[in-house]
Amino acid sequence: DTGVSQDPRHKITKRGQNVTFRCDPISEHNRLYWYRQTLGQGPEFLTYFQNEAQLEKSRLLSDRFSAERPKGSFSTLEIQRTEQGDSAMYLCASSRTGSNQPQHFGDGTRLSIL
Amino acid sequence: AQSVTQLDSQVPVFEEAPVELRCNYSSSVSVYLFWYVQYPNQGLQLLLKYLSGSTLVKGINGFEAEFNKSQTSFHLRKPSVHISDTAEYFCAVSDLGTDKLIFGTGTRLQVFP
Numbered sequence: 001d002t003g004v005s006q007d008p009r010h011k012i013t014k015r016g017q018n019v020t021f022r023c024d025p026i027s028e029h030n031r032l033y034w035y036r037q038t039l040g041q042g043p044e045f046l047t048y049f050q051n052e053a054q055l056e057k058s059r060l061l062s063d064r065f066s067a068e069r070p071k072g073s074f075s076t077l078e079i080q081r082t083e084q085g086d087s088a089m090y091l092c093a094s095s096r097t098g099s100n101q102p103q104h105f106g107d108g109t110r111l112s113i114l
Numbered sequence: 115a116q117s118v119t120q121l122d123s124q125v126p127v128f129e130e131a132p133v134e135l136r137c138n139y140s141s142s143v144s145v146y147l148f149w150y151v152q153y154p155n156q157g158l159q160l161l162l163k164y165l166s167g168s169t170l171v172k173g174i175n176g177f178e179a180e181f182n183k184s185q186t187s188f189h190l191r192k193p194s195v196h197i198s199d200t201a202e203y204f205c206a207v208s209d210l211g212t213d214k215l216i217f218g219t220g221t222r223l224q225v226f227p
């Protein structure tokens with residue numbers, strides 16, 4: 001169990017640029033979740049995958065956001081035309097299927113928009 | 115809709131004192147409940163979970179929590195805290211449809227020497 005890995009740990013970019021984050025889940029986990037955490041708040045759900053299928057997207061996820069998990073292993077989260085309000089910590093978690101299965105989190109990608 | 119309320123945004127406490135971090139949830143159905151800890155610039159680490167059975171749940175680092183269905187609470191406790199327990203603590207409920215976690219706003223525990 002090598003844990004959930006996220007890359008990069010930090011990303012600083014100018015407003016209007018596109019950014020992409022990567023998440024490598026624990027290998028035997030078929031569920032993968034993306035959350036966003038702003039300062040002083042708890043994580044908020046963005047989207048999740050069951051294997052390669054994206055099953056739900058939050059209303060927080062505007063059209064500028066897209067997530068993929070092409071082979072049911074790693075996932076990418078892309079933000080196009082970044083805005084100041086996108087500054088946050090983006091957390092990835094993975095688990096086995098089931099509400100009783102604990103989610104294991106990566107250390108997150110902190111995005112700062114200049 | 116399910117929701118989680120953490121009543122205290124900050125809890126200051128001296129080392130070796132006991133502590134309780136409060137969590138209340140709202141749900142019309144049975145729930146699974148979790149406590150996570152977050153150290154600065156890190157992700158969340160699972161402390162403990164309540165799925166069913168005994169209402170007193172023991173977790174890592176000496177923490178425990180008690181599920182109270184009538185009061186819809188899941189308070190976290192530790193009998194004697196250490197400096198190293200200084201961190202942000204999040205209570206969460208699992209949505210039974212999607213299994214996504216719904217978090218509270220967190221409680222910052224600050225332990226002083």
